[in-house]
Amino acid sequence: MISTANGPRWVLALTGGIGSGKSAVAERLAALGAGVVDTDRVAHALTAPGGAAMPALAAVFGPEIVQADGAMDRAAMRARVFADPQARQQLEAILHPMIRAQTEAELATCPGDYLVLVVPLLVETGTYLPLADRVLVVDCPVETQRQRVRARNGLPEAQIDAILASQASREARLTHADDIIDNSGDFAALGLQVDVKHSYYLGLAHQALAD
Template identity: 65%
Template sequence: MDANDPASAQGKLAIGLTGGIGSGKTRVADLLAQWGASVIDTDLIAHALTGPGGEAMPALRDAFGPDIVAADGAMDRAAMRERVFADPGARQRLEAVLHPLIGARAAAEGAQAQGDYVVYVVPLLVESGRWRERVARICVVDCEPETQVARVRTRSGLTIDTIRRIMAAQATREARLAAADDVIVNVAATTPQELASRTFELHECWRELARSTRRSAS
């Protein structure tokens, strides 16, 4: 692990939390934070990097031109989404700019983390291929693809076609589950109470694992 690997930067048990769009991983992360885990959301980091005055914006303007810059100076996410959908090479250029910056920011936040363990919320954890060596365990929040579509439509207003295009660019449900050490089921029939109970069970397991690891190291 190098200095920019979040798991090595702060010496705590590192959990990678992922799931497809609309799976409910943000709700799971919020619950874990309520119970004392340090949560570092790489999507929020990416939004900060691409917001008005964001650190990534000069490089993105150079790579893609002014058309992907909104009036407020932030990245125009809709315009970038269409660019990436139309040109696979554009995704690679975008990731080449953002991923090193996201990794460095995540490592810096991880170095300041408190609590028994650290959760890195990484929407494209499986797809990136970089996080397996950075975390001790991968936790997948899982639901049916149809439920993903319904949830995202409700919260975002995106069209079904756009949602399915986003999902097609992500790992399949099967690929995520194959990579998982832990799974939190959040299908359409899952109640908020059930989701909280399943999440708390893993929270307790991770706390004990973190403490056991510290005892073994001392």
């Protein structure tokens, strides 16, 4: 439970590797009435045209990582950080505190039956785990992740490998799970699982507030 402007709130942390389908799960939970705060969306806003992180990023990495519209060139930055571990550390030093501050601000005012905190690197960083009452991992085989990322982003295999290597292993992620959604099937199967989990989480949230 966390304290917010709306009183105590029950928080579900939602995570999964790239291509696992966590965004689809978050969207479904939001449609069912949960309040969703997504750290990836927060990061995108910070690095959009006029984003609060852009002056610091441009100062450290130079104009080559800034697009014509003023947003961060994500492809250029991705290539930079995967080629240079120090650049990755610099990027994280700028972005992570800003993402955390904005995430906490949004959690404090987010409406919904309970809160869903979407953190792709929940296990890797560990910094958001204390905010969560429960952890839901969206899981699928690594080869399924590869196929989805290849189809969605068109990234070369080397970049897909680098992204997967930078994330926790499937096994490590599952050790932190209180609940698991298997997204190795189709969208209909995923939706049925999410609906069941939502009903369960409503009960947990109401019980926590009543205690």
